[in-house]
Amino acid sequence: MANPTLVEATRGGVAESRHRGAVCVVDADGAVVLALGDVEAPVFPRSAVKGLQALPLVESGAADRLGLTEAELALACASHNGEPRHVEAALAMLRKAGRDGSGLECGAQWPARAGVLRAMLARGETATAAHNNCSGKHAGFVCGACAAGLDPAGYVRADHPWMREVTAALAALTGARLEEDRAGTDGCSIPTFPIPLRTLALGFARFAAGAGLPPARAAAARRLRAAVAREPFFVGGTGRFDTQVMEALREKAFVKIGAEGVHCAALPGRGLGVALKIDDGAGRAAEVAMAEVLARLVAMTAEEERALAPRRMVELTNWNGIRVGEVRVTGW
Amino acid sequence: MANPTLVEATRGGVAESRHRGAVCVVDADGAVVLALGDVEAPVFPRSAVKGLQALPLVESGAADRLGLTEAELALACASHNGEPRHVEAALAMLRKAGRDGSGLECGAQWPARAGVLRAMLARGETATAAHNNCSGKHAGFVCGACAAGLDPAGYVRADHPWMREVTAALAALTGARLEEDRAGTDGCSIPTFPIPLRTLALGFARFAAGAGLPPARAAAARRLRAAVAREPFFVGGTGRFDTQVMEALREKAFVKIGAEGVHCAALPGRGLGVALKIDDGAGRAAEVAMAEVLARLVAMTAEEERALAPRRMVELTNWNGIRVGEVRVTGW
Numbered sequence: 001m002a003n004p005t006l007v008e009a010t011r012g013g014v015a016e017s018r019h020r021g022a023v024c025v026v027d028a029d030g031a032v033v034l035a036l037g038d039v040e041a042p043v044f045p046r047s048a049v050k051g052l053q054a055l056p057l058v059e060s061g062a063a064d065r066l067g068l069t070e071a072e073l074a075l076a077c078a079s080h081n082g083e084p085r086h087v088e089a090a091l092a093m094l095r096k097a098g099r100d101g102s103g104l105e106c107g108a109q110w111p112a113r114a115g116v117l118r119a120m121l122a123r124g125e126t127a128t129a130a131h132n133n134c135s136g137k138h139a140g141f142v143c144g145a146c147a148a149g150l151d152p153a154g155y156v157r158a159d160h161p162w163m164r165e166v167t168a169a170l171a172a173l174t175g176a177r178l179e180e181d182r183a184g185t186d187g188c189s190i191p192t193f194p195i196p197l198r199t200l201a202l203g204f205a206r207f208a209a210g211a212g213l214p215p216a217r218a219a220a221a222r223r224l225r226a227a228v229a230r231e232p233f234f235v236g237g238t239g240r241f242d243t244q245v246m247e248a249l250r251e252k253a254f255v256k257i258g259a260e261g262v263h264c265a266a267l268p269g270r271g272l273g274v275a276l277k278i279d280d281g282a283g284r285a286a287e288v289a290m291a292e293v294l295a296r297l298v299a300m301t302a303e304e305e306r307a308l309a310p311r312r313m314v315e316l317t318n319w320n321g322i323r324v325g326e327v328r329v330t331g332w
Numbered sequence: 333m334a335n336p337t338l339v340e341a342t343r344g345g346v347a348e349s350r351h352r353g354a355v356c357v358v359d360a361d362g363a364v365v366l367a368l369g370d371v372e373a374p375v376f377p378r379s380a381v382k383g384l385q386a387l388p389l390v391e392s393g394a395a396d397r398l399g400l401t402e403a404e405l406a407l408a409c410a411s412h413n414g415e416p417r418h419v420e421a422a423l424a425m426l427r428k429a430g431r432d433g434s435g436l437e438c439g440a441q442w443p444a445r446a447g448v449l450r451a452m453l454a455r456g457e458t459a460t461a462a463h464n465n466c467s468g469k470h471a472g473f474v475c476g477a478c479a480a481g482l483d484p485a486g487y488v489r490a491d492h493p494w495m496r497e498v499t500a501a502l503a504a505l506t507g508a509r510l511e512e513d514r515a516g517t518d519g520c521s522i523p524t525f526p527i528p529l530r531t532l533a534l535g536f537a538r539f540a541a542g543a544g545l546p547p548a549r550a551a552a553a554r555r556l557r558a559a560v561a562r563e564p565f566f567v568g569g570t571g572r573f574d575t576q577v578m579e580a581l582r583e584k585a586f587v588k589i590g591a592e593g594v595h596c597a598a599l600p601g602r603g604l605g606v607a608l609k610i611d612d613g614a615g616r617a618a619e620v621a622m623a624e625v626l627a628r629l630v631a632m633t634a635e636e637e638r639a640l641a642p643r644r645m646v647e648l649t650n651w652n653g654i655r656v657g658e659v660r661v662t663g664w
Binding site for chain 1: 334341343344345346348349350351352375376437438439440441442446449450453454464514515516517518519520521524526592593610611612613614617650651652653654656657
């Protein structure tokens with residue numbers, strides 16, 4: 001059975017391209033609130049679970065011992081643009097752990113957004129690992145390992161003791177069995193484990209509600225959600241979906257995109273977790289689908305609705321600025 | 333009925349994302365050689381038909397009167413990278429028509445490829461319309477209009493007399509009814525008409541074989557195919573699929589990508605036309621599917637097969653250069 005078409009891109013008023021996918025929304029008891037498509041099929045959550053992977057950093061006391069700021073905690077959950085403030089914050093985190101940029105194992109990456117790249121080249125900069133969209137997560141791993149008295153070298157490996165903590169937290173929240181021999185390698189070289197969408201949504205429901213978590217872990221989830229809500233620039237950056245949505249909704253929604261069309265959210269006010277995957281991996285479709293889910297599930301003011309509207313129906317314009325179509329949800 | 337999955341992206345050996353689509357191969361009599369998925373559904377061919385849209389430029393005698401080179405004819409069929417040689421060739425075409433870059437109506441565009449963009453910024457350049465991936469096609473329109481004694485201004489409009497010539501050639505080759513009120517607007521502002529995939533494939537079969545075309549039009553098709561085969565850099569550029577495939581296969585295959593997952597080909601040796609569309613618009617999938625079709629239909633030397641192999645199964649590597657997966661055809 002093919003998954004349903006969730007999002008389409010139109011041109012001249014007709015559908016030009018179509019994106020199929022699956023969406024699952026559950027509460028912290030695992031009760032399914034919404035399920036479209038095959039929500040039992042495993043997906044690689046990729047960067048969507050960075051918030052969950054940052055839990056040990058806070059829960060272990062490392063964040064406090066190193067004096068990490070809210071912006072730095074938000075960066076630990078981020079897929080950022082590599083803008084100067086992101087790069088500086090990643091390097092600041094490393095300094096607090098007594099390390100520098102050479103400790104990052106994510107690989108050098110040029111910023112993907114053209115405007116950011118142009119500004120960077122205009123300043124004569126070259127890409128480093130600190131520019132990598134995952135550098136905050138990696139700096140968080142280095143901080144966690146160092147504060148725990150571990151040698152951070154090799155932290156990207158599944159069998160590094162800090163990565164084992166990270167994987168254990170993800171397994172505990174989702175309830176998924178995360179087997180090292182089934183892991184793929186993520187863009188930043190850490191393992192990524194296939195997790196069914198429904199199970200992934202459950203992890204975010206627990207991250208939202210704290211229900212069923214040990215008190216220290218529930219407190220860590222609260223603190224990470226609050227940090228991102230207060231510093232949403234650091235979780236993405238200029239023009240990014242997650243940043244703009246959280247600038248509007250603040251603590252009402254913790255949203256995080258992953259590569260290949262994954263998007264997850266924790267909705268504390270409703271105690272719900274959301275996980276969706278676009279079959280073909282298109283981020284443009286994942287964002288529009290997530291905006292639609294948020295619009296349906298989050299109680300919003302008129303101002304918040306207005307802020308979200310351009311994300312629910314994205315105008316497509318061409319090189320002359322002419323509106324040629326839109327990316328929009330289909331009728332589900 | 334959902335179209336079949338044609339291509340998948342894997343990670344850790346398992347499918348992470350899947351691309352559905354339709355493929356049609358026909359001969360110049362319209363006999364279907366291969367049909368997968370719904371080949372009657374209309375698609376916007378986008379830039380895939382630039383070769384067909386360049387026919388009036390040659391057929392009218394404009395290319396000869398203005399002394400256009402083979403590289404410039406290839407550029408008229410191109411979606412190029414905006415590299416210096418592309419930009420210079422577009423401006424040279426305009427000079428031959430007595431015009432300059434201000435005559436282009438495609439809009440300014442920064443090159444999409446990061447390496448090209450970085451090199452351009454390192455030279456301190458700013459994007460102009462001549463950098464637009466469509467600037468060669470547009471320069472061809474200006475050349476055609478000027479050589480015909482027409483005012484080229486407004487050539488992007490469906491009702492401009494030169495655009496009417498362009499649309500008439502496309503209609504004649506495909507046999508499709510191209511109604512102005514059903515057109516969408518392309519990225520470069522010209523009209524793009526929905527055409528069923530089977531009909532689009534027929535247009536490319538005629539472009540390949542010349543069969544059923546007036547002699548001057550058949551000769552124009554031959555000349556454009558030969559120009560692109562001899563100057564494949566100008567139809568795309570560094571690292572581009574169409575360029576690399578035609579560097580290897582030369583006149584055995586005229587291949588052209590369009591936006592939103594469209595890819596077309598003319599195979600003169602077989603007298604066949606190919607048109608495919610990935611439902612979700614992913615170019616990565618369109619390229620792999622086209623490479624597979626070429627591998628099946630074009631008689632290749634071992635060397636040609638080796639050149640095409642990395643396009644049939646594309647390795648995915650991460651920021652540390654680690655191989656994490658591949659983009660590959662499914663079993664069809």
